[in-house]
Amino acid sequence: MKFLVNVSIAAVAITLVTGGLVLAQQSGSLATLRGTDIVVESTPPTFAGIEEGRQVRNYRQQPPIIPHNIGNYQIDLRTNQCLSCHDWTNAGDRGAPTLSMTHYLDRNGTQLDTVAGTRWFCNQCHVPQADIPALVGNDFRPSSNSN
Numbered sequence: 024m025k026f027l028v029n030v031s032i033a034a035v036a037i038t039l040v041t042g043g044l045v046l047a048q049q050s051g052s053l054a055t056l057r058g059t060d061i062v063v064e065s066t067p068p069t070f071a072g073i074e075e076g077r078q079v080r081n082y083r084q085q086p087p088i089i090p091h092n093i094g095n096y097q098i099d100l101r102t103n104q105c106l107s108c109h110d111w112t113n114a115g116d117r118g119a120p121t122l123s124m125t126h127y128l129d130r131n132g133t134q135l136d137t138v139a140g141t142r143w144f145c146n147q148c149h150v151p152q153a154d155i156p157a158l159v160g161n162d163f164r165p166s167s168n169s170n
């Protein structure tokens with residue numbers, strides 16, 4: 024009985040080791056997206072430039088596209104530089120649109136004076152646009168516009 028158990032453990036071990044070897048071999052021939060060696064840290068290509076100017080939403084509920092560069096605006100656990108222009112306390116002075124009032128509701132629907140935690144990481148929903156070839160084709164149409 025003990026022998027049998029040992030044999031099956033050995034079988035599992037062999038499977039794991041050969042599996043590992045196969046994986047290691049495969050990663051040796053992995054093609055990286057930027058075409059550089061996998062251990063070399065590559066420099067990302069520079070952006071073509073952010074499109075400025077507000078854009079029409081593609082569907083009614085779409086988070087509006089960010090019409091300006093956001094490269095310098097930090098968002099982390101403590102800091103959110105977007106709020107220095109978009110929070111209701113600053114927007115008037117900065118000439119920026121105020122955060123939508125939905126952004127001041129917590130998940131129970133309670134009205135808050137500061138932006139809700141669920142809306143803290145703005146670029147979960149809002150993104151700038153750049154005029155570059157699309158990575159993936161898309162023929163989306165909003166429901167009111169589909170024939």
Ligand code: HEC
Nearest residue numbers: 076077087088089090093096104105108118119120145149
């Ligand atoms: C220096 C001030 C400033 C900062 C900081 C800033 N914005 Fe803006 N933002 C503006 C202004 C001004 C506009 C209006 C631009 C226009 O109308 O063309 C705007 C427009 C927008 C809009 C479009 C709203 C709409 O209804 O079309 C979004 C979304 C937005 N910003 C998101 C962000 C996010 C996210 C950040 C942080 C990553 C950020 N902004 C940081 C000034 C700022």
Ligand code: HEC
Nearest residue numbers: 084085086105109120121122123125142143144145147148
């Ligand atoms: C969970 C997704 C989500 C997050 C996170 C989020 N937004 Fe929005 N935002 C939306 C949607 C959807 C709208 C449009 C509908 C609405 O007004 O609620 C919107 C609207 C806006 C508008 C337009 C307001 C107007 O009345 O024209 C601004 C400006 C904006 N957001 C900025 C921000 C900023 C800055 C942050 C981060 C502090 C942020 N949003 C976080 C989804 C989000």
